[in-house]
Amino acid sequence: MELRHLVYFVTVAEERNFSRAAARLRVVQSGVSAAIRSLERELGVPLFERTSQRVALTDAGTALLPAARATIDAAQAARDVVDEVRGGLRGTLRIGTLISVGFVDLPGLLGHFRAEHPAVDLRLRAAPSGSAGLARSLLEGELDVAFLSLAGRPPAGLSLRVLAAEPILAVLPAGHPLAGLDAVTLEDLADEPFVDSPPGYGNRNEVDRGFAAAGLRRRVALEVADIATVAHYVRNGLGVALIPRFAAAGAAPGVRVLPVAGARLRWTFGVATGSARRPSAAVRALLDLVDAYRVEMPG
Numbered sequence: 001m002e003l004r005h006l007v008y009f010v011t012v013a014e015e016r017n018f019s020r021a022a023a024r025l026r027v028v029q030s031g032v033s034a035a036i037r038s039l040e041r042e043l044g045v046p047l048f049e050r051t052s053q054r055v056a057l058t059d060a061g062t063a064l065l066p067a068a069r070a071t072i073d074a075a076q077a078a079r080d081v082v083d084e085v086r087g088g089l090r091g092t093l094r095i096g097t098l099i100s101v102g103f104v105d106l107p108g109l110l111g112h113f114r115a116e117h118p119a120v121d122l123r124l125r126a127a128p129s130g131s132a133g134l135a136r137s138l139l140e141g142e143l144d145v146a147f148l149s150l151a152g153r154p155p156a157g158l159s160l161r162v163l164a165a166e167p168i169l170a171v172l173p174a175g176h177p178l179a180g181l182d183a184v185t186l187e188d189l190a191d192e193p194f195v196d197s198p199p200g201y202g203n204r205n206e207v208d209r210g211f212a213a214a215g216l217r218r219r220v221a222l223e224v225a226d227i228a229t230v231a232h233y234v235r236n237g238l239g240v241a242l243i244p245r246f247a248a249a250g251a252a253p254g255v256r257v258l259p260v261a262g263a264r265l266r267w268t269f270g271v272a273t274g275s276a277r278r279p280s281a282a283v284r285a286l287l288d289l290v291d292a293y294r295v296e297m298p299g
Helices: 003-015 018-025 029-043 059-086 106-116 130-139 202-213 227-235 245-249 281-293
Strands: 048-050 055-057 091-097 120-126 145-149 158-173 193-196 219-223 241-244 255-258 266-274
Touching: 003 018, 003 029, 003 059, 018 029, 055 059, 091 106, 091 130, 091 281, 106 120, 106 281, 130 145, 130 158, 130 202, 130 266, 145 202, 145 281, 158 202, 158 227, 158 245, 158 281, 193 202, 193 227, 193 241, 202 241, 202 266, 227 241, 227 245, 227 255, 241 245, 266 281
Parallel strands: 091 120, 091 145, 193 219
Antiparallel strands: 048 055, 145 266, 158 241, 158 255, 158 266
16 A cells, blocks of 8 residues: 555545645646555545545545544654754645634744745645634644634643633623623623624634523624624624624724623633644644744733
8 A cells, every 4th residue: 555545545535526636736637546546446445436526435435534644644754753854844734723813923923934944835724614623624634733712621632732811801882781881791691682703613612601601592693704803793783792802902993892790701722733643843843933923912
């Protein structure tokens, strides 16, 4: 079994498309198809269901995927050892991030990393499914590192390095009947329409947890993926919000920001890796840079 065939298999599994996999691997599509057929002949089972509309893993392909990733990781670890002796890093670093990353200068971090390690291929993707999607991609081996927000303890199989923890504050339109108070409670807000992130985002999960713990229900009227824009929806009378202090600090005129009494709502931001996999030399080098690119937020 050739390592190259496993790399092609994992790439097709991640892309769910032979053409995109070939483009990512920078080879012709016929070469990818031939490698997959060779692997299927060797194993004696089909690994993909192929139709004109989609490419999907079979049960055998699903079973092979984690073992294939582990084999590729082990081979990369061997290369890392040699590269460190030679004084240079190589390979691919797959990074996931939230749409809004306020506490790390990510462009600066990646620019510094590229200057220091030009032979490492950086791949960055934002998560439309929020922190839950990033965590799942780490656990499944699709990402090497992710900047995310997790409510409570990180899932088993993840190592989390906390970079910031902030209180979640209430944001109300300036003319709201509660805007003149010094603080509000979850009970005060329970009947209001909310502007919030979609399910799976760290701040949404934390606020949902807080309402459930208080035995209260609420209605999310608008779901906004970019937390930096939530206060603008509030300002225009579309609801109230509970968002981290860093996002509330930049709220536009026309809103009132208040502490939440009687509930300890915290937003936690950090950088995570899969604990079941040995971090590559490139991952370790990136983590070493993180502290230098942390941003001190106002307030």
